[in-house]
Amino acid sequence: MRFLVDAQLPPALARWITLNGHDAAHVADIGMQAATDRQIWDYALAEDRVIITKDEDFAQRKVLAHHSPAIVWMRWRNTRRQELLTRFETALPAVLAALARGETLVEVI
Template identity: 30%
Template sequence: MKLLVDAQLPVRLAELLGDMGHDVIHTSSLPLGNRTPDSVISSFADGERRIVITKDQDFVDGHLLAESPAKLLLVSTGNIQNDDLLALFVVTEQSIAKAFEQADFVEINRDTITTH
């Protein structure tokens, strides 16, 4: 998968997903870094056909109203330790990939993966 990890998620998540074989960019590596506006992140992700991974509800609104970003993974875990977040992605990475075969909007929490 081609992924773009948003600012409120750790760079370590991008590194982990890269180690799993995915093409991953973290917003910190964009020209404006973690201050990159959501609209620019969405446009960039859409242009490169990347899935935006975020905790930010604004991306959900953009996806539902304007279909941008075109593909979205919403992390709905609430406050979670970084190590627990990484462990969650290790366990669910294959299921997330399969979910995107059927949907453009996927949500993950501590217990379930939901396609929208």
């Protein structure tokens, strides 16, 4: 699975995902820290990456789009980095299972 972690999430999340056997990049790692949602969307489509985001705009765009990348929408309040990583570790098996079933908008609550 190939992931693209959006700007409002820490680069440590992309590193953690990579350490756990998946291909992940943070937008800052690829020079897209200041990119628009559209640019991130287009990059994810071109590179076949799943966007991990806290930005509701991606979920809304997903619902309206004919062709789109898969979106993992993390609907958590702001947390410290370690808490976020711990919670994501718990959520990852369900996220991967949902993506494997073909779900293209996965909400993590």
